[in-house]
Amino acid sequence: MKRIILVGSVACGKTTLCQRLNGLEQIYKKTQALEVINHTIDTPGEYLEHRSLLQALVVTSVETEQVLFVQDAAQERFMFSPGQAAAFSVPVAGVVSKADAATSDQIRTAGALLALAGASPVFVVSARAGQGMEALARFLEDGALPVKKEAENG
Numbered sequence: 734m735k736r737i738i739l740v741g742s743v744a745c746g747k748t749t750l751c752q753r754l755n756g757l758e759q760i761y762k763k764t765q766a767l768e769v770i771n772h773t774i775d776t777p778g779e780y781l782e783h784r785s786l787l788q789a790l791v792v793t794s795v796e797t798e799q800v801l802f803v804q805d806a807a808q809e810r811f812m813f814s815p816g817q818a819a820a821f822s823v824p825v826a827g828v829v830s831k832a833d834a835a836t837s838d839q840i841r842t843a844g845a846l847l848a849l850a851g852a853s854p855v856f857v858v859s860a861r862a863g864q865g866m867e868a869l870a871r872f873l874e875d876g877a878l879p880v881k882k883e884a885e886n887g
């Protein structure tokens with residue numbers, strides 16, 4: 734698996750995603766600091782939400798091969814700026830998380846906002862239910878692109 738860094742708001746599901754990608758038990762634990770788990774760097778949501786900490790994400794991402802912007806599908810608060818992916822020197826993909834708890838409209842909107850932030854491709858997953866995780870894992874293994882479904886277009 735590529736070395737990745739997870740970036741997203743508080744409670745958007747980064748740690749749960751990280752546990753699922755690494756085959757670990759899903760246990761809730763608030764992320765307090767940058768944390769390395771196998772090939773994954775998990776980050777506290779505060780690093781995205783507090784602008785003064787943003788630069789630390791950009792600097793840390795240099796150690797990785799892939800950034801994942803994670804957006805909770807059911808969360809209306811969107812903390813990524815348009816074009817924010819350009820601040821990173823490694824490729825940025827998007828993950829719409831918690832798809833099990835969102836409507837298809839919410840999923841579509843979250844995906845469109847991630848694309849606006851410059852993330853590509855964008856995956857739709859539920860780390861809890863397992864939906865979409867295979868496609869994301871494949872992309873992180875060998876760069877395979879997601880197959881677009883009707884509800885995710887646009």
Ligand SMILES: Nc1nc2c(ncn2[C@@H]2O[C@H](COP(=O)(O)OP(=O)(O)OP(=O)(O)O)[C@@H](O)[C@H]2O)c(=O)[nH]1
Binds near residue numbers: 742745750762
């Ligand atoms: N329904 C649903 N809930 C989820 C999913 N993934 C995570 N959650 C829940 O969302 C909450 C926050 O998940 P975390 O993975 O800790 O979020 P985080 O992004 O790591 O949060 P910080 O460490 O605070 O930045 C927990 O209660 C999780 O159980 C999912 O796929 N579906």
Ligand SMILES: [Mg+2]
Binds near residue numbers: 747762763764777778
């Ligand atoms: Mg966390």
